[in-house]
Amino acid sequence: MVMKNCYRSHLEVEPGLIVAEDSPFSFSGRMQRLERFAAKPATPGSIDSEEHEPSIRILYQSLDSSGILSPLLVAEAGAGGYLLVDGLKRLQWAQGKGLELVPVHLFQGKNLVMDVIFYLAHEHSIALLDSPALRALFIRFAIDCGLDRQQAVNHLLPLLSLSSHASVLEKHLKIAALPDPLLWFCVEKGISFRRCLNLASFDRHLLDWLMARRDQLHLTASIMEEIISAMNELMKRDDLSIEELVSKGGIEVLFQQDGAASRPVSSAERTSMLRQVLRELRYPVLSSITMELSALRQKACAGVPGVEISWDNTLEHEHLDIRFRVQEISDLRRFLDQLGQQDRISAVSAMLERLKA
Amino acid sequence: MKKEFSGITVDPELLSVANITVEQVDALLGPDQSAWKIAPSPRLDDYREGKRHLHIDCKRGELFHLCASLDTRYICCSTHVAAHVSNCPFECTYCFLQNYLTDTTLTLVANVQAVLHEIEAGIRQQPWRLFRIGTWELGDSLGTGPIATSARRLVEGFSGFPNALLKLRTKGALVEPLLDADHGGRTVISWTVNPDEFISREEIGTAPLSRRIRAMKQAAEAGYLIGLHFDPMVQFDGWQEAYKRCVQQIFETISPKDVCWISIGALRFNPEMKRKIEINYPRSRITAQEMVLGDDNKLRYVRPVRVEMYRHLIGCLIEAGAGCCLIYLCMERPNVWQAVFEDPPLSIGELDYRFAVSLKRRFPGLDLPDPVLDRYLTAAEGV
Numbered sequence: 001m002v003m004k005n006c007y008r009s010h011l012e013v014e015p016g017l018i019v020a021e022d023s024p025f026s027f028s029g030r031m032q033r034l035e036r037f038a039a040k041p042a043t044p045g046s047i048d049s050e051e052h053e054p055s056i057r058i059l060y061q062s063l064d065s066s067g068i069l070s071p072l073l074v075a076e077a078g079a080g081g082y083l084l085v086d087g088l089k090r091l092q093w094a095q096g097k098g099l100e101l102v103p104v105h106l107f108q109g110k111n112l113v114m115d116v117i118f119y120l121a122h123e124h125s126i127a128l129l130d131s132p133a134l135r136a137l138f139i140r141f142a143i144d145c146g147l148d149r150q151q152a153v154n155h156l157l158p159l160l161s162l163s164s165h166a167s168v169l170e171k172h173l174k175i176a177a178l179p180d181p182l183l184w185f186c187v188e189k190g191i192s193f194r195r196c197l198n199l200a201s202f203d204r205h206l207l208d209w210l211m212a213r214r215d216q217l218h219l220t221a222s223i224m225e226e227i228i229s230a231m232n233e234l235m236k237r238d239d240l241s242i243e244e245l246v247s248k249g250g251i252e253v254l255f256q257q258d259g260a261a262s263r264p265v266s267s268a269e270r271t272s273m274l275r276q277v278l279r280e281l282r283y284p285v286l287s288s289i290t291m292e293l294s295a296l297r298q299k300a301c302a303g304v305p306g307v308e309i310s311w312d313n314t315l316e317h318e319h320l321d322i323r324f325r326v327q328e329i330s331d332l333r334r335f336l337d338q339l340g341q342q343d344r345i346s347a348v349s350a351m352l353e354r355l356k357a
Numbered sequence: 358m359k360k361e362f363s364g365i366t367v368d369p370e371l372l373s374v375a376n377i378t379v380e381q382v383d384a385l386l387g388p389d390q391s392a393w394k395i396a397p398s399p400r401l402d403d404y405r406e407g408k409r410h411l412h413i414d415c416k417r418g419e420l421f422h423l424c425a426s427l428d429t430r431y432i433c434c435s436t437h438v439a440a441h442v443s444n445c446p447f448e449c450t451y452c453f454l455q456n457y458l459t460d461t462t463l464t465l466v467a468n469v470q471a472v473l474h475e476i477e478a479g480i481r482q483q484p485w486r487l488f489r490i491g492t493w494e495l496g497d498s499l500g501t502g503p504i505a506t507s508a509r510r511l512v513e514g515f516s517g518f519p520n521a522l523l524k525l526r527t528k529g530a531l532v533e534p535l536l537d538a539d540h541g542g543r544t545v546i547s548w549t550v551n552p553d554e555f556i557s558r559e560e561i562g563t564a565p566l567s568r569r570i571r572a573m574k575q576a577a578e579a580g581y582l583i584g585l586h587f588d589p590m591v592q593f594d595g596w597q598e599a600y601k602r603c604v605q606q607i608f609e610t611i612s613p614k615d616v617c618w619i620s621i622g623a624l625r626f627n628p629e630m631k632r633k634i635e636i637n638y639p640r641s642r643i644t645a646q647e648m649v650l651g652d653d654n655k656l657r658y659v660r661p662v663r664v665e666m667y668r669h670l671i672g673c674l675i676e677a678g679a680g681c682c683l684i685y686l687c688m689e690r691p692n693v694w695q696a697v698f699e700d701p702p703l704s705i706g707e708l709d710y711r712f713a714v715s716l717k718r719r720f721p722g723l724d725l726p727d728p729v730l731d732r733y734l735t736a737a738e739g740v
Contacts, residue, residue: 167403201636237645283647285659314649315660318692356696357661 012101013074013082015094056089063093071103073119075112082106085116114151117142121159128160132193133175133186135160140176174200181211189221198225202232205242216255218268223275230278249281289315293351300347304338306331309348311355318355320348361446361501362463363409365393375415375468382413385467387502400460404637407444407461411503414464416441416471421479424494428653431688432702434620435709435737436489436524439476441466441511442496442504447528448561450638451589454495456630463496465504473514480521485732487713487725489545490515491524498525499546505534516541520726522716524584528556528563530572536579542723545617546576547584550607552599555591559641566603570610577615582720588622588687590666592646592658601673608677617716619679621670622687623663625655653688660693667697683715706737 072087084091085107094102107115121128121138128135142156143149149169157164162172175196176183186196199207210217210228219227235245246252254273265273280287290313297309306325311317322339326332338344365386371377372395386393390411398414401407421439443464444454454461466472480488492498492511499505508525515523516539523544525535532546553566564572573583585607587600624643626634631644648656657663671684685708686694694701702708713728 198632198636201639233645236642283659285647285661286649289661314651316649316651316690356692 013104013106015091015099015102059089060093063090068094068103071105073107073116074104075107075116086120113146114155117145117147117156118159121156131187131190132172132196133178133183133191135162136172136175136178136196137183137187139169139172143173171197179204179207179211181214182207185211185214185219185224191221195221195225199228202228203235203242206231206235209242209246213255216267216270217274218266218271223271227274227278230282234278234281250277286313286315289354292354296347296351296354300339300344300351304335304344307335307339309351311351315355318352320351320355322348361390362411363406364399365390365411365413366396366398367393367413367467368397368415369395371413371415371467375471377415377467382467385413385503385506387506390503398460398462398464401462402459404455404458404461405448407458408446408448408463410462411501412462412464413467413503415468416466416475419475420466420472421475421490424491426688427705428688429705430652430690432686432691432694432708433688433705434489434685434712435705436491437479438491438494439472439511440494440496441469441472441492441507442498442500445496446500447497447563449528449563450559450561450634450641451624451626451630451643453626453630455637456627456633458495463501465507467507469507469510469514473511476521477518480518483736484520485726485729486520486736487716487728488521489524489712490521491526493524493526497527497529499527499529499531499535502531502534505531509534509538512538512540512544515543518543519724522582526584526586528560528569530564530568532572532576532579535581536575540579540581542580542582542720545582545584546573547586547618548573549586549588550603551587551589551591552596552603554595554599555593559591559638559643566606570607573607573611577611582617583611583615585616585619585682586622586687587670588620589624590621590670591624591643592662592666593642596666597669600670604670604673604677604679608679613677613679613681616679616682617720618683618685618712619674620685620687621667622689623658623666625651625657625688627655631656651690655688660690663689664693664696667693671697681719683712685711704734704737706734709733709737 068090070087070090072090073085074082074087075085076082082104091102105119107119109115121142124134124138128138138160139152139156142152147156149166153164153166153169157168162168171193175193178186178196178200182199185191186199191199206228210219210224210231217227231242231245234240234249235242238245240248251274254270254277293311300309301307304324308321308323310321310323311319324331324335326335339348367382371382372379382393393413398412399410401410420441421437424433424436424438427433427435444458444461445452446463476490480486480490492508497504498508511523512525512535515521521543524547525544526547526549528549535544535546548569550566550569551560556563556566577583590600593599624646628650634641634644647659647662649659651657658666667686674680674682674684686697691701691703702711707730710728710730710733713725713733716723717725717728
């Protein structure tokens with residue numbers, strides 16, 4: 001075994017001694033736990049090939065120009081071998097290049113899981129402090145890796161600047177149970193802890209449904225919350241599944257191909273249409289009264305420019321506000337004449353009656 | 358027998374400063390709750406955990422005040438409260454306490470005499486007025502054995518007050534500790550009532566309607582006045598029939614003659630509470646109805662729906678012979694009152710006066726003060 005001290009706790013080891021099979025930890029790979037995986041060296045040819053995702057090509061280009069800057073994480077596996085903890089792509093690159101040594105950070109001893117988790121928490125501390133969703137993902141990752149809950153409460157939570165309490169752990173695990181695309185959406189949008197926790201209370205199928213249509217919609221954190229909340233309430237109120245709601249509620253049609261439409265519908269327009277449909281479904285009484293009032297308002301205001309009639313949208317108050325613009329005294333005379341016509345008075349009277357009904 | 362509490366603490370100050378004896382504490386807790394320790398409140402912050410720990414405390418500061426929900430933009434009943442209980446053993450999905458209490462420990466003030474002294478001093482200042490004083494502001498008045506035992510002392514204390522009625526309000530059925538108390542007609546035991554399909558879904562741990570009705574009958578037979586609170590009144594599939602049945606069930610067992618008042622209030626909560634309910638009770642449907650934000654920052658059903666609900670329930674009550682009772686709306690707008698009643702009160706003061714008039718007329722044996730409208734109106738202006 002060839003091993004050389006690199007700096008402080010970092011060493012250099014032969015790539016051939018590192019085994020990636022059964023490697024349990026990989027936070028950088030979006031925290032997916034590595035399944036049984038035999039390290040397959042990347043050949044120089046394959047590095048540039050189209051089969052690699054752009055991010056990996058960029059990594060390889062960076063490795064080509066600067067070498068391995070961030071040490072691989074390995075654990076002692078006995079008999080002079082090492083188990084790869086993190087850095088599979090770097091290892092493949094090194095093997096493909098035929099390197100004799102790679103820098104590693106070595107974990108030894110009994111507290112392997114805890115040491116690795118804490119090392120990773122430290123390495124990613126800035127991102128973890130910034131993003132509640134990422135924090136939740138990391139805590140789930142730590143538990144998946146075998147960190148027991150008591151250790152997580154006593155040691156990991158304080159390391160993440162969280163209070164050392166079982167309920168804090170539970171809340172983060174609740175967030176971590178959100179569908180992965182939604183969690184990464186939360187990371188991307190910097191969604192707050194409270195909002196993430198709120199999302200965790202919604203129906204899983206609903207969340208999956210929305211995330212599957214993410215590209216067809218223009219979602220901000222608050223719009224997403226509004227849509228999920230309205231759909232969740234409709235499902236609860238009418239005891240519907242997500243499939244039943246979208247087909248019965250006229251939502252499905254918004255996501256079908258434009259077909260006969262004269263022009264493609266943009267994601268912003270579709271979002272606006274979805275919100276409108278949901279508002280009407282969610283507030284049937286208010287929507288129907290508002291429609292009646294709007295029709296009456298049109299009658300009352302037709303041909304009287306500069307007049308606005310409005311009412312309390314919640315219908316809690318029963319009065320109408322009538323506003324008109326007066327620049328000359330003749331405007332006032334014209335307004336009073338026109339609004340005093342019987343058909344207009346009838347329309348305003350009908351509006352008041354509707355508000356009081 | 359299942360242990361009622363995970364822990365019981367008795368505040369050291371209760372024994373040292375308030376001069377309550379160990380024997381008195383034992384008597385309050387009863388034989389099933391013998392294991393308690395002297396310690397300050399654990400000041401629990403988890404809402405559910407707090408319900409399982411009983412802390413026996415001494416009175417701290419003033420407890421007697423006008424109901425905090427009173428809002429002059431609404432016509433409210435201007436009841437007074439003496440909150441000697443904090444938190445509640447029951448778990449109603451709509452309960453505001455889940456978003457209100459910072460110390461969630463179920464706390465009971467044990468030096469009842471001090472509470473009575475404070476109330477007596479307050480009601481003496483307006484001897485012409487009939488005070489209705491509830492203990493339910495932050496919890497159920499008869500939720501557990503020790504609370505009911507403590508309530509008995511309040512009942513006996515109120516029997517000597519000339520111008521006040523004690524309002525105990527519960528969703529339970531624990532009236533036995535009160536049945537042989539010397540109440541002097543000065544206590545109203547009232548129940549929050551709802552159809553069973555709602556109770557079983559949304560009022561976790563409370564007594565089913567049939568048990569509440571049985572307890573009402575026991576209380577009425579013991580000479581107590583009965584109050585009914587259809588509050589929160591809720592909308593669900595078949596609500597009309599369910600409320601009709603609920604009213605029929607009640608008045609098949611008790612007589613409207615024993616009922617002094619009936620309140621009705623549609624479900625309402627503030628927007629933060631809505632979130633809380635959705636997180637704490639994801640299966641609950643109560644937040645999924647069509648609601649709007651009122652002037653008091655509370656979400657309610659839309660006005661036409663509320664009016665329909667109130668008219669329907671009042672119709673059921675009249676049909677059941679309860680039209681003689683004082684029926685009133687809780688925290689409602691004047692325009693809703695007008696849409697529901699032929700002759701609604703025009704102000705908070707007038708409603709307060711109507712309580713006094715109704716009780717004086719219907720229960721002359723109570724020897725309550727003669728109500729004078731102007732005094733009630735003037736007093737309400739100062740709110």
